[in-house]
Amino acid sequence: TRRITVRDITLAKERGEKWPMLTAYDAMTASVFDEAGIPVMLVGDSAGNCHLGYETTVPVTLDEMTMLSAAVVRGTSRALIVGDLPFGSYQEGPVQALRSATRLVKEAGVGAVKLEGGERSHRQIELLVESGIPVMAHIGLTPQSVNSMGYRVQGRGEEAAQQLLRDAKAVQDAGAFAVVLELVPAELAAEVTRVLHIPTVGIGAGAETDAQVLVWTDMLGLTGGKMPRFVKQYANLREVMGGAAKAFAEDVVGGTFPQEEHSVH
Ligand code: KIV
Ligand code: NA
Secondary structure, X not given: OOOOOHHHHHHHHHOOOOEEEEEOOOHHHHHHHHHOOOXXXXXXXXXXXXXXXXXXXXXXXXXXXXXXHHHHHHOOOOOXXXXXXXXXXXXXXXXXXXXXXXXXXXXXXXXXXXXXXXXXXHHHHHHHHHOOOOEEEEEEOOHHHHHHHOOOOOOOOHHHHHHXXXXXXXXXXXXXXXXXXXOXXXXXXXXHHHHOOOOEEEEOOXXXXXEEEEOHXXXXXXXXXXXXXXXXXXXXXXXXXXXXXXXXXXXXXHOOOOOHHHOOO
């Protein structure tokens, strides 16, 4: 079976079909989601917090994103893989964005890239799309701007709502094939979804977006600590893995592992 393409995503909106997206940062996890039928995987720079041990996404490098994206591509055969452009790899302008995106496409093999920003990133999106690289945009809360905007709900109030609508139209006009809406009021996300002809991918953006994305370590209860309200936890891997590690430790200390069946002679 062939990989899902950007064209399939476009058709899904025309057909009114909703679709799920999960993040992935390694080949093995990605292979599980691929076999489960997740059609689109994002190698998010949330890898910074959720995989690499940084405090935010800001320190993540293009080298790191290239390595993680390549692993996710190797671990999958069906999903469309979207690679996140990390902070500092596209803000200088379109040419830098093209150079960075080209690495993710050529070295990692991603089918599309994602970058943050609406109006402020439209020139970057235009050049990438002109060059044949599909772009997923990302507006609302943009975590790479944590130092200036914090982690707050975006688009509250008339002025902010108008700006979000302008951002959404700007990325669509620039040629983005989809747009992530992060932490925006559900009513506003619904309006953006109605106004745009490209699919919206919501995270903390209510039920009316065309697609939903969750960070996989949050969704599976591996992240630990207090989760934002918009996360639904479908499993508790932190408990499962911690319990297994403790059981192994007890077995080793108590001399009950390995048993005869685990031994060779
Ligand atoms: O990096 C990431 O995981 C993201 C999603 C939350 C959209 O950008
Ligand atoms: Na991201």
